[in-house]
Amino acid sequence: MLNAPQLCLAISDYLLIEELVTALDSKTSILNKITPETLRLIIEYAFPGHETLVTTSVIRRKFGPLIDAERAYSNLGNEFPFRICLRKRPMMPYEHDFGAYDVCSIDTRNGLTLHEGKLARNGRQLSMTHHQFLVDRVYEEEASNATVCLDAVEPLVSWAESGHSSTLLCFGQTGTGKTYTLYGALEYLSTRLVGKYIRITFYEVHGKKCYDLLSNRNLVHLRSDAEENMHVRGARSIDLCPLSDPSALVEVLREALSLRSSKVT
Template identity: 25%
Template structure:
């Protein structure tokens, strides 16, 4: 039997991940204000505010479990030609970067690796086990800061050189961003590390810059196979009975991309008390998150089906356009801190995530 989530027409799943209290929060005597209802996909904030999501991941959930539950199925569909997007939403400090895996990788044990290193490892495992298909894997890594694109794989490039376009087939392309072909996992890991380092050391205060920008790590997988090669392999294995219907001359191509998105912090502009430039930044960030919320909620609303989905309202939704909803698979991981000190922000994040369902 199909699960409820699978039978939903729109391929948007929403998971909530509650991180553990950090050592310094424990030292401060902060307390936990959220609990998971055992054996369910429900959580309760404070006394009685209950929420239900596709997955509720308690503070004990490991990185491997998050990957297996939320992302592994998307990697598999990517090889079947479906675009995919996984994004982390939540206030600064809630665990987005830890979950997505675009932090300082060299400081982590393999067990602590987030989603990206695990997903790309799985991609190369699949590729290396395949005999009849030839693959081309390319990666790009950009950041959106104040509605401008920055290339994390080429720091010298001016943001004016990078644009989002839609080609005649409706595919979204980022023109001008460096795209690197990788033939090994190591190569791709190095690019992830280098790009992430730009993001996390590029500013004076560590979390300052990354909390105000969205980062998008994109892997494009192209596959080519000929029925002739499959025939040759099958003949070698003398599986003559299964070669009917294959034609030596026919070549197949598929291409799909996987976006891994670490969104800007969801904390409200008013809370940071920003004025001037900082305030303008907050407005940009929030308009990106707002329009992403609008797009996802419109995708989930059957009444709005095929009518206007407001992709054009921000850079982040323009970039993700062909990888959200429709034929694409999308997972939103809403990260929350368990601490009473974050109650209001966590509640806001859960409301945002709830709209996406």
């Protein structure tokens, strides 16, 4: 394991710089009116031995790409046919006990920073790189499944009800909370779709093969027609017409999910 205390200190310094930049950019903060010389003295006091590096970082962050990108991004509206949302998973008790450190900091509603700690090949030097990302929405670790679904899943349901196709794609490494979020989405849908006519087809594409999760992983085949529409040959479908019991939908989907393949990534 890398030197966690030293890397945590690097993250702490980064977050302190973030707070300083925010204060400098705020019209209601007293720091907004300080002179460059006073700012230099503050940095010398807070970051002894790293004055030049921190001063450069503050200037870059104050006028950096994330702020400009966020302003530009907010003006795009809803022109894109998809949204990218990130959900931060809270650290587990065993991770705290192990001495792990939090590598993700949420900057704004749409931006976050990943802190990448590296050990040089000689095994002597530690470095910390901060990667900034701008997306449509970032959910804090305190955000509930209900909050995430209302904001991210409900627009997909409404779009599907208007006669279009909707796709929810959960992507991430093993243990990042995909299944937890997906179960939350299923519970939300089970209530949201009460009274609707539903047909369920549930299959898994694994490598070059396709398996029916509603029929004990029987092998099925994907075919496309002249209009490039995808069809699943041999897959079982379950009709709930109309859906009256929310638990019926959840039970079907949970049983299917239990048959999916899982591999550590």
